Amino acid sequence: MTNLTFKQLDRLFRNDDFPSIEEDIRGSRFLKLRSMSRKDTMEKFCEINNIDLTGLKSKEYFEHVFEHNAVTEHNIDDFILARYSEERAERLENQDYLVDQLNRLQNFDWGGSFGNSLEKNIVNNYVKKIQSFERINEEIEGSLLSSMRGYTLNSWYNHWTSIIIEDLFKDHPSVLPTVGLVKKIDFFINDIPFDLKVTYFPEQLLADKLRDNGYGNELTKLKQICRRLSIFIPNDLNPKELKLHLLNKVREDQRNDAKAFVEELSNQKKQIIGEAERNPSELKKWFYENQGEARFDASNRFFLVLTDENDMAASWKLKRNVFFLEENIRSHLDALSQDVDALDTEFYWSKDQKTYRCKSDVLFLKYSN
CATH class of the missing domain: 1.10.287 (Helix Hairpins)
Structure with missing residues (x-):
């Protein structure tokens, strides 16, 4: 563990070097206070904790509080949780209305x-x-x-x-929110900062795995079954649109060959996702190594992967299924290992030919009825 100065930690933060911050003895303290560094938030914290700000400019509050010996991690955590509880109470009161609107x-x-x-x-x-x-x-x-x-x-x-x-x-007791917006951090789990990424199983990775497993190309297979069943194949759609269009037509077809095709394709995809759930390291690396160049970073990420096993194209609907989400997120966090080494992730970024290290976790939420 290092013991860096405020200015050194601030330099690391501006350079997006989160692993070095986390390795510092006061790294989590720095990041938590960084999320509280707005003028009005700092003044409120100092008022509650009897910290004198006389003679200081607002841009100096953060460093002053960080270096203040009387300020403990417990003080910081209590303040953050109290602020979040106030904000959460307002959102919770409005949540049923919001979910109803989203379902429209x-x-x-x-x-x-x-x-x-x-x-x-x-x-x-x-x-x-x-x-x-x-x-x-x-x-x-x-x-x-x-x-x-x-x-x-x-x-x-x-x-x-x-x-x-x-x-x-x-809402989970092992999670500490951030007070304000801070880049690449949505919350802390057991004092480890994470950026939450709500996503779906990557279509490209799924296609690669289907090919590697000997199934072949999904669109080619769909065209073959459509020709066999004399289902019209339009020529005015791009490949992604055509794949979804033909899959819907085959799903609606009640002939035995169509049903067998849909079942086989569904089983192939379930097998691939199930293997990724059992061994998530490859998927986590894939997410990092295939991120957009303009938004590249190596921050800690928590990947929430949503899959509707009945219809993968409808997986987006799970984002508003609050009871399903709440139950599964709570169960995962309850069982989360305290062994932080299990979260270690290493990936290679081909654009700059460098290897990066970070921490990441993944939760697969699969829905079927």
Whole structure:
């Protein structure tokens, strides 16, 4: 364990070197106080704990409190839990209403190729390609409006379900929330900081495993069964859309060959996900090594992997299934090992050809009825 100064820890934080912070004897103290470093929060904490701030500028509060010998980890934890309890009480009172509103979303469709850059796509696909005033107005009222609606609704859904799921973690006694927003940390589990990632089993990894297991390409298999059963195959959809479209058509077909195909594909996917659940190291590495370059980091992450085993395309609905989530998250945290070495994760980032080390955990939530 190291024993670094405040300025050294602050430099590590700004350089996203969380492993070095965690190895320091006062690392968790630094990160907890960092989440409380807003002026009004610090002043409230100091008022409660009789800490004199006279003559200090607000930017000096954080270091002053960090170095204050009378401030204990217990003081910090108690303050954070008290602040969270106040905020949580308000959200809990509104939770039934919010979940009801979220259940009104029937289709999770991003509305085209907008991705995470809405402005860029509008400029590239509409502004720079269309010269006609009449046509640009038609596009605004038609496909562009539909796409923007899908993008906005999905973003709205992800935002509010993320808040609900974070609260379900923070309600557990082994979890300490952060007070304010702090980069790459949503909460601490047994004093280890984690960034929560709510996600699904990666489609690309699933496709690779299907191929490696000898099943082959899912879309190719779907086309084969559709030809055998004389099910029409359209040519105006991209591969991802076509795969989902054909799978839905085969699922709805009541012939024995269609039922056997769907059952075999489902069993293949369940087997792959089940193996990942038993041995999660490969999946955790995959998540780190396949993250977007623009958002790359090696922070500690808690992966919550949601799977609807009846229909993987409907796994997004599990994000609003509060009772299912709460029961499983609580059970996992109750049983979480105190052996932090079991969380050690190592991965290779090919873009800079470096090996990174961090801590990570994964919880598979599989739903079937």
